Amino acid sequence: MSQTRHVPVMLQRCLDLLAPALRDQAHPEPVVVDCTLGLGGHSEALLEAFPTARLIALDRDKEALRLSGERLAPYGDRATLVHAVYDELPDVLARLGVPKVQGVLFDLGVSSMQLDEADRGFAYAQDAPLDMRMDQTTGIGAAEVLNTYPPGELVRILRAYGEEKQAKRIVSAIVREREKEPFSNSARLVELIRDALPQAAKRTGGNPAKRTFQALRIEVNGELSVLERAIPAAVESLAVGGRIAVLSYHSLEDRLVKQVFAAGAANTAPPGLPVVPERYQPRLKLLTRGAELPTEEEVAENRRAAPARLRGAQRIREDER
Numbered sequence: 001m002s003q004t005r006h007v008p009v010m011l012q013r014c015l016d017l018l019a020p021a022l023r024d025q026a027h028p029e030p031v032v033v034d035c036t037l038g039l040g041g042h043s044e045a046l047l048e049a050f051p052t053a054r055l056i057a058l059d060r061d062k063e064a065l066r067l068s069g070e071r072l073a074p075y076g077d078r079a080t081l082v083h084a085v086y087d088e089l090p091d092v093l094a095r096l097g098v099p100k101v102q103g104v105l106f107d108l109g110v111s112s113m114q115l116d117e118a119d120r121g122f123a124y125a126q127d128a129p130l131d132m133r134m135d136q137t138t139g140i141g142a143a144e145v146l147n148t149y150p151p152g153e154l155v156r157i158l159r160a161y162g163e164e165k166q167a168k169r170i171v172s173a174i175v176r177e178r179e180k181e182p183f184s185n186s187a188r189l190v191e192l193i194r195d196a197l198p199q200a201a202k203r204t205g206g207n208p209a210k211r212t213f214q215a216l217r218i219e220v221n222g223e224l225s226v227l228e229r230a231i232p233a234a235v236e237s238l239a240v241g242g243r244i245a246v247l248s249y250h251s252l253e254d255r256l257v258k259q260v261f262a263a264g265a266a267n268t269a270p271p272g273l274p275v276v277p278e279r280y281q282p283r284l285k286l287l288t289r290g291a292e293l294p295t296e297e298e299v300a301e302n303r304r305a306a307p308a309r310l311r312g313a314q315r316i317r318e319d320e321r
Ligand SMILES: C[S@@+](CC[C@H](N)C(=O)[O-])C[C@H]1O[C@@H](n2cnc3c(N)ncnc32)[C@H](O)[C@@H]1O
Pocket: 006, 007, 008, 009, 035, 036, 037, 038, 039, 040, 041, 042, 043, 058, 059, 060, 061, 064, 084, 085, 086, 087, 107, 108, 109, 110, 111, 112, 134, 226
């Protein structure tokens, strides 16, 4: 296994956003949920910053849970780590007998470990089996998506999840190639995309395979549909006064978070979301004006922070303004 160096993104700002709820005298032993444990960077900082808090941390990746389990072992039963998809949060809390929580954090996307472990197939820079499943115990990998999905479906995915303008061109090349031999490794896909794109498209936006890889990863892990359920569920799990902070890394995620928070602030149902709650979702106060960005210094230190967008909200009483 390679040595993964991980620097938690916008850490101090996440702690500051959650702090008032986790230092509230009314809740001397607050509960905070880290829905995306990863390598445990944010989780450990939460345990350190709020010494009376109990942490419940979720990850769908068993390797992440194993590594963080070692890291957080010194905190004993203050930290409960659970293998779960984050839209299962209400069930997890019910099983643990926790009715409401004071804080929730999401740090979306893939972890440094997942990107650095070549054999997980997330990174276009390394040749690896095209898997990309965050939970390797279930579901189908990226190779199966590429080899079996109808062309129209692949175009839809590349456009919707990768915002790839050249989706048709790339998918035509994929379909031609997969008829010769099914895809198994990332290098062949990267090369094919590079060859398929016109010169002008190659000059913008970094590696030409970036958007296709993002789209495949989102499809393989059902990321947006899970998130659509998870953010309202997390808001629902907050006690009055509880706070939520969400770090997202691409516009599709950020748009979704923005919509759910805005609907909570306006006390209306989230627009266009498949999960329209029976009653309007709990009332929210926005804690961030638009999305907050990492500082230039942070990005210089940690290039993975560059696309980060942070939004925060607080659950308030229905009659509060
Ligand atoms: C960016 S990393 C989190 C890094 C972490 N904040 C840290 O400081 O180490 C995101 C983590 O969320 C997990 N994850 C992504 N989608 C998930 C989901 N739907 N349910 C549970 N965990 C998920 C990934 O497996 C990954 O480990």
